[in-house]
Amino acid sequence: MTKATDRTAGKAPRTRRKRDDEVVAAAAKVFYERGYSAATVQDIADELGILKGSLYHYIKTKEDLLFRLFEQVHEEVEAILEEVLAVEGINPLERIQLYVHRQVVHNLNDLTRISIYYHELDRLSEDRKRSVIAWRRRHDRFLRDLITEAQQQGLADPSSDPGLLANCVFATVIWPYRWFRAGHGDTPESIAETCTAFVSRGVAGGFPMN
């Protein structure tokens, strides 16, 4: 959002946030259906039922909307990571399980934005792409640290590299968006349960050895 020209800037944060969400949701729908390259700001204005000029009060370019979508996805991921880290009285392996479950359900309830997030990174300018990659690194580190802690506490097989294992976990968490279609039997929750069990066993191996 270009704050200087944001007409909702003087309004209550709640209203501004709601309007922001609506604009990004409309952009996501249009990008998803037509592909980012083919989509136009006019298409998004049509989707919102407003004039193109009104949309330009919020953004300068189509890419601003794409980047805002990336920012939103990361704000939500950050919220999940913080929540997972804040839970007391659980061990690192349980924290990994909680993360996987929460993230899979979150992604599958938001297929449109997640699909764009994984497909359109290269459409961002170099500066913005670097920001996204830095966010992803933090996300990587979060998981690698939990795996390392689990290994140190004897809760996970120490023979695998934590960085490579973290990539296996991300694979399991991310991939369902590629095949999941709502209303065809499996639910976000049932998929999250299988992914959580798979990851938990995959990381822990035969550990703890009692």
Next chain:
Amino acid sequence: MTKATDRTAGKAPRTRRKRDDEVVAAAAKVFYERGYSAATVQDIADELGILKGSLYHYIKTKEDLLFRLFEQVHEEVEAILEEVLAVEGINPLERIQLYVHRQVVHNLNDLTRISIYYHELDRLSEDRKRSVIAWRRRHDRFLRDLITEAQQQGLADPSSDPGLLANCVFATVIWPYRWFRAGHGDTPESIAETCTAFVSRGVAGGFPMN
């Protein structure tokens, strides 16, 4: 390849195959670097160092080259599946391990074609897309059947759905192409080893229970 206009049709199969591979490899490189939509048949002819007219002896449209790439990838996957099924004296879980290792190494040694394979399916015509989806279903079934057998033989936790578990395995096998860059420490083999261990534990759980 449009057989009727293939000038190498009368030549030895080995020559024809080699030429075919060269054409698809050049197309893959161009699609990868410019994106399928932006790439032209002229770009591919330039990459091969031949005239555009010569390339039209092999294909009618740019999409023919994309589909040929999909065909090649599937022929190679089929070869891996057959090889894995042909090994004697191993149990279903060991067969899954062998499949994961072989497929990960294969994918990581062929990043260009694999990237196109996972990104450009929607560029194929409906008929061709359906063929690819049918091939993928066979691939799915191969893995789901092995997981079911492993569960029946007490080698894997029977509490998870084999279809959902198969998707977790595919995630682990496919995802490395998204982050792997040759020459940065990890090798296709070291990644394949971690993926194999992760999948094996993820599918087997605490089984066999002795």
